[in-house]
Amino acid sequence: MKKHNFSAGPCVLPKSVIEKASEALINFDDGLSLIEISHRSKPFVDVMEKARALALELLGLEGKGYKALFLQGGASTQFLMVALNLLEKRAGYLNTGTWSKKAIKEAQIFDDIYEVASSESAGYNYIPKGYDIPEEYDYFHCTSNNTIFGTQMKHFPESPIPMVCDMSSDIFSRQLDFSKFDLIYAGAQKNMGPAGTTLVVVK
Template sequence: MLKYNFSAGPCVLPQEVFKKAADAVLDFNDLSILEISHRSKDFVQVMEQAQSLAFEHLGLQDKGYKALFLGGGASMQFLMCAYNLLENKAAYLNTGTWSAKAIKEAKMFGEVIEVASSKDSNYNHIPKSYSVPSDVDYFHFQTNNTIFGTQLQETPSVEVPIVCDMSSDIFSRQRDFDKYDLIYAGAQKNMGPAGATLVVVKEEILGKVSRSIPSMLDYKVHISKDSMFNTPPVFPIYVSMLTMQWLKDNGGISWIEELNNKKAGLIYNEIDRNPLFEGFVTDKADRSKMNATFVLKDEAHKDAFDQLWKDAGINGLNGHRSVGGYRASMYNALSVEAVETLVSVMQELERKG
């Protein structure tokens, strides 16, 4: 088993979570977690604990929100958000591949205003100068872009409901989460294995579209059944609950944000210092603390560098085909030691240079 997993997702998870999850596969109150009924008392407790932890980390207890754990990944939410909220027109910020996919789905239900886009520059920055019309049904954006390594550092100030895809940086840093009306996030970055998606929605924004919504795509239906309208992804929810408990036990978002800042500082300082590398993101203020994207200035060093990081026990460092080069994904459970190892490898390449 490789020691340092920089994969963009499914990604690294805490070792203690792996152990507890593995134990539950063999024995979860006399049955395997893989075979228990989602209607059983044991799993109902898991679901309630997962919802409670999500609210606690986001600071949204008793503020009119509901937490759902659904299937279909964040890609299903591109469709569900528009189905449930888009009556006339909506505003979207296009900062990457997944934003573009969300826009494509939303156009099936109404007018989509693309307030700004960095597509022409291959998404190497976050657009800054744009305005959001006050008459749209909602404003949709992503906080972090895994492929290109950009991240919105501040919550946009708008006068309309905010819908946000936080799939790749959920629970990684402090934010004023009550400014958001709907948050969704696939589990496979900072929560658990692929298969579950967290949706946190303010109830008051629902029920305002005139169209009929199929039951499986209706947030109100899933809320009424407490995420159990159909069989939920039991094991991914259980592992997500364990991961959120791990985060709480260690100090919560404030604790992990400090570690994430340290990891990001280590890798970006080396990218900027080392003459063999350069970052992909053009505006340093837009650099993601979850996904650092960088390239070799001279591809002649590629074979040597690839061998060095593989020999160091590093996995998943290759960049996405849209960017090339390398991508160091530094999700919550990745250790500082892992980033220090990568930095050492980059420095060794320079010495051998």
């Protein structure tokens, strides 16, 4: 019987992927496991480089000046890291759900965050439209898919400032012009693989 997992994460991986990963845990390089060889050795670095290149290729961003990083700490750590790295004066956030709100809360450690628009008072049952993004701000942050409320951004604004997007629950599920974004982050456990890494794609 084929079993389905409808939870938001961890996602189900193809059996062939699990099999290949299990083989690499037993014998990846001359009798040694992938998790036993040096993380600086060529065989391991090659695996990482291939993963980075494939992530960019799937997003159509290869050769466009982007880097793909695999980082620890889940998408939630990026709520803070985005502000730590990009926030100098003020940032604009689109408040569309629980995860946007958490991102806003972390950025508020550094400054009063400006909500360009919010659907909170309506129980987050829609994605706001027709808002302005102040061009003097450092960046604009949005959440492409609101996992808990089931709302998804179908259109992204033409942002006059760098656009940052939390794509944790819909990355790789649809074709978009990803070059509109200056920074994309996504915890792996929903659409990419097992929990434990976060993809950060940055220009």
